[in-house]
């Protein structure tokens with residue numbers, strides 16, 4: 001596919017129709033590996049477009065929630081098959097639009113297919129309990145009902161998987177949905193919505209409105225016609241979304257950032273620990289909420305670990321994610337690149353020592369994109385900003401420790417609590433870590449990034465509003481419980 005062929009204008013999808021925004025404004029979505037390449041033009045919508053989408057979602061709701069879970073699930077199953085058929089094309093669009101390598105984009109799209117199939121089956125599983133009543137002639141039970149219209153606000157780092165892991169459960173439990181994707185990945189989002197359209201969802205059940213977060217995202221969070229808001233993104237924006245929803249009594253769910261540690265114990269298999277650090281920290285250019293950013297290493301093996309780590313990082317091939325053999329792509333946008341470079345400057349100013357990387361890459365045509373070298377700091381202390389703030393880039397901070405107690409204290413010394421990993425063969429260390437680590441995802445001898453769609457996903461502390469997504473946990477957010485007592 002040439003760049004020319006993909007230059008196309010993408011519309012909003014409202015009430016079963018593709019519509020241009022009433023604002024008449026579009027903007028280019030660009031390839032961060034080759035800034036000159038326009039992937040597509042997307043709508044910069046306004047409040048009026050959002051109002052239309054909410055009306056459409058409200059009108060579709062009564063018939064949709066009356067359908068059986070099985071019928072709703074069938075449509076998700078069809079969507080899965082369509083997405084599967086379009087995997088290569090949609091993955092390529094994702095790579096062009098936000099930079100992750102094609103194999104990663106294909107893997108993510110396959111994940112989207114699997115999530116759709118998983119939730120298709122949810123339409124047939126139990127939604128309540130029978131509870132013994134104190135009245136022996138009464139029947140006491142719970143059932144679940146949809147929230148109503150659900151607004152989905154998604155980030156750009158998993159442009160297929162995150163919208164799907166929110167939309168699929170929302171839909172199967174009987175809600176209608178308005179997706180506001182990150183503007184950065186609005187073309188990929190439009191293609192995902194095309195799959196829902198082709199599957200035959202009734203008009204208004206699934207809607208797409210693209211535009212600025214401050215207009216469409218904030219608009220959704222504050223809209224009186226929207227009963228539930230599910231958000232993934234930064235904690236700064238998440239708090240605003242949560243507050244807007246809380247103010248008007250809407251249900252909200254926030255999944256936010258991380259500052260995820262890996263502990264490498266003295267007895268760890270160092271080769272595996274190095275691989276996990278690199279994969280967890282640098283895949284997707286460090287732009288995962290579950291990315292490893294703090295590497296807490298036993299002092300006795302620190303120098304050996306460091307040498308192995310730096311040796312492997314030297315071999316990483318950075319470039320356009322569509323090219324075969326490229327392992328790490330660009331930062332997703334200019335802002336993100338500048339943030340990473342700024343943190344490199346801050347780290348040095350704070351007195352950390354730069355072991356490798358830290359610069360924008362410009363050789364061999366890389367100046368055409370937002371490429372940054374894989375970066376490792378040492379002499380990092382817990383109070384430094386590079387040890388506390390989410391960078392969302394290919395930057396690792398090495399921190400030595402002397403006892404397991406100290407290691408876990410260091411690992412917990414963060415405002416975030418999304419995922420945490422330990423490499424050790426000592427069962428005692430494992431159990432202490434599992435018990436004492438404040439994180440929603442605990443990973444023993446596995447990298448910090450890595451999520452299974454059938455298991456609950458979410459964080460503690462500043463990483464989350466403390467609800468969980470995915471697996472059977474999703475029902476907790478996307479439905480409300482009714483407790484029913486019946487007597488003849």
Ligand code: NAP
Nearest residue numbers: 155156181182183212213217218233234237255256257289
């Ligand atoms: P972001 O800037 O917070 O944006 C997330 C979404 O919110 C985008 O759709 C954005 O729209 C929208 N938005 C922006 N301002 C808004 C506002 N005032 N009101 C409502 N919505 C608004 O985050 P990002 O840069 O896209 O993504 C990176 C962040 O997401 C990182 O912090 C990462 O850790 C987090 N993340 C968390 C998880 C998790 O599950 N815990 C998973 C992935 C990513 P536009 O940007 O299009 O304007």
Ligand code: MG
Nearest residue numbers: 029030031097
């Ligand atoms: Mg882009």
